[in-house]
Amino acid sequence: MKKRKVYLDYAATTPVDSRVIRAMMPYLGEYFGNSMSLHAQGIKTSQAVEKAREIMAKALNAENEEIVFTGSATESNNLALKGVAEANPDKKKIIISAIEHDCVRNSAIWLRGKGYKVVMLPVDRVGKIDFEQLKTEIDEETLLVSIIHGNNEVGTIQDIGKIGALCRERGVYFHTDASQSFGKVPIDVKKMNIDLLTASSHKIYGPKGVAILYVRDGVKINPIIHGGGHEGGLRSATVNVAAIVGMGKAVELLKNSKAQNLKIKKLRDKLIKGILETIPDCWLNGDPKERLANNVNISFERVEGESMLMELDSRGIMCSTGSACSSNSLAPSHVLLAMGLNAPEAHGSLRFSLGRWTSEAEINYVLKKLPIVVKKMRQISPFKSFDKLKIKL
Amino acid sequence: MRQQFSYSKKVLKHFKSPHNLGKIKDADGVGEVGNLACGDVMKLYIKVEDNKIIDVKFQTYGCAAAIATSSITTDLVKGKTIEEALAMTNKEVIDSLDGLPPIKIHCSLLSVDALNEAIYNYLKENNKEIPEYLKQKHERIWVLQEAENKAEK
Numbered sequence: 001m002k003k004r005k006v007y008l009d010y011a012a013t014t015p016v017d018s019r020v021i022r023a024m025m026p027y028l029g030e031y032f033g034n035s036m037s038l039h040a041q042g043i044k045t046s047q048a049v050e051k052a053r054e055i056m057a058k059a060l061n062a063e064n065e066e067i068v069f070t071g072s073a074t075e076s077n078n079l080a081l082k083g084v085a086e087a088n089p090d091k092k093k094i095i096i097s098a099i100e101h102d103c104v105r106n107s108a109i110w111l112r113g114k115g116y117k118v119v120m121l122p123v124d125r126v127g128k129i130d131f132e133q134l135k136t137e138i139d140e141e142t143l144l145v146s147i148i149h150g151n152n153e154v155g156t157i158q159d160i161g162k163i164g165a166l167c168r169e170r171g172v173y174f175h176t177d178a179s180q181s182f183g184k185v186p187i188d189v190k191k192m193n194i195d196l197l198t199a200s201s202h203k204i205y206g207p208k209g210v211a212i213l214y215v216r217d218g219v220k221i222n223p224i225i226h227g228g229g230h231e232g233g234l235r236s237a238t239v240n241v242a243a244i245v246g247m248g249k250a251v252e253l254l255k256n257s258k259a260q261n262l263k264i265k266k267l268r269d270k271l272i273k274g275i276l277e278t279i280p281d282c283w284l285n286g287d288p289k290e291r292l293a294n295n296v297n298i299s300f301e302r303v304e305g306e307s308m309l310m311e312l313d314s315r316g317i318m319c320s321t322g323s324a325c326s327s328n329s330l331a332p333s334h335v336l337l338a339m340g341l342n343a344p345e346a347h348g349s350l351r352f353s354l355g356r357w358t359s360e361a362e363i364n365y366v367l368k369k370l371p372i373v374v375k376k377m378r379q380i381s382p383f384k385s386f387d388k389l390k391i392k393l
Numbered sequence: 394m395r396q397q398f399s400y401s402k403k404v405l406k407h408f409k410s411p412h413n414l415g416k417i418k419d420a421d422g423v424g425e426v427g428n429l430a431c432g433d434v435m436k437l438y439i440k441v442e443d444n445k446i447i448d449v450k451f452q453t454y455g456c457a458a459a460i461a462t463s464s465i466t467t468d469l470v471k472g473k474t475i476e477e478a479l480a481m482t483n484k485e486v487i488d489s490l491d492g493l494p495p496i497k498i499h500c501s502l503l504s505v506d507a508l509n510e511a512i513y514n515y516l517k518e519n520n521k522e523i524p525e526y527l528k529q530k531h532e533r534i535w536v537l538q539e540a541e542n543k544a545e546k
Contacts, residue, residue: 382452
């Protein structure tokens with residue numbers, strides 16, 4: 001019997017849609033030209049890149065010139081924070097949330113080392129920032145506010161329209177990392193008053209190695225990579241044509257994403273409900289409602305995430321964990337800790353992220369296997385209860 | 394610049410089907426080390442007869458490496474004299490598992506600590522002479538755990 005494989009780690013990365021691969025192929029073979037070349041090969045590839053740019057701009061309600069292709073969402077976030085800081089040396093305060101992805105967080109920490117004041121806004125138990133606190137934190141010194149749209153670990157969605165309006169009114173730049181939310185939550189950079197936005201290709205069934213930074217016309221920003229002046233001077237490097245064409249195609253395919261997201265959301269809720277009902281001593285992390293359609297994050301008491309992950313993997317189920325034991329730092333997820341979980345509660349978390357090809361049969365399979373795994377790991381554990389450690393909600 | 398680690402087949406085998414899992418109700422010595430903040434807690438039980446460890450069991454909360462190192466430690470120590478058991482190093486644990494990813498080396502130290510603590514507990518309970526280095530090690534483990542528990546609070 002062929003072993004069942006259930007991939008529930010779409011938030012880590014998605015497979016490339018076959019239609020995307022087909023769209024990319026000519027640009028790996030026949031049309032190989034450098035998009036900066038003036039000859040026929042160059043014209044062909046630069047046209048393809050510009051078409052992808054147009055698709056990206058339309059999807060965000062931006063102008064074509066406002067889309068900068070980069071090599072990754074990490075690079076886009078680095079460019080947003082460091083590039084804006086570099087171009088606006090008068091103001092030295094940057095506000096981020098306590099649950100940013102490491103690429104925003106560590107860019108901000110790097111800037112702190114360069115003399116910037118970095119404020120990390122705390123979040124509540126479900127991972128929402130306190131809007132009133134943001135209001136009081138924005139002062140004369142503030143240059144930039146960077147708040148993640150849909151959180152990668154717990155799926156909580158922030159009200160970026162409200163944050164954007166506030167930042168615009170106060171005259172500070174607003175950047176949002178939409179790597180996880182783009183394609184799942186509608187985004188209109190004009191309506192939402194967004195100055196800079198990061199979106200990634202490999203989270204939406206496009207290839208890895210390409211992302212964008214939307215930079216509103218008028219935002220003062222310097223490049224962090226210098227060279228031949230590609231991408232309006234903001235990102236030098238020979239243009240990764242095939243990947244960009246792939247990202248464009250992936251975004252084009254999102255046109256029908258509304259129905260798909262609804263289907264995924266239904267499966268997500270089935271998985272959440274099923275787990276909470278069948279397994280004792282576990283709870284959902286993140287906002288139950290304002291939540292990415294594909295995110296399930298659950299903490300299991302008295303079990304450690306990495307060992308659960310390994311057990312599930314041996315049964316063909318692939319997911320991820322916020323446990324320290326799966327990271328290089330041996331510290332548990334800063335996102336879960338910021339939400340008020342203690343270390344053992346963070347160690348016991350699992351994230352299942354659903355996607356385009358997740359089926360009901362797969363969810364049923366997880367619901368059948370997961371209770372067995374949790375039970376097994378709890379039997380190995382010396383603890384019968386974490387009662388004394390439990391935090392009051 | 395190696396990026397990803399992977400577990401050896403032996404680690405995965407011990408993790409999937411741990412040996413000597415559980416509790417010894419009338420244990421002669423029990424050692425508990427690690428802390429919840431770090432995500433590893435090991436509890437090791439020994440049964441001693443004529444200075445020999447005749448039975449050993451464990452319970453572990455932790456990652457796959459923590460469970461595998463606990464399991465192999467019980468295998469290695471069963472049938473050994475107290476002196477032989479005390480001479481065991483974490484290198485033996487690692488070698489018996491065909492290696493551990495560098496970031497998981499601390500798990501092997503933890504399992505040896507658990508064993509040493511169980512022996513310390515046995516010697517103390519039976520009013521036997523405790524070697525000086527074992528006393529010192531017990532102090533060190535105890536002080537460290539207290540400090541970490543405080544930091545967690």
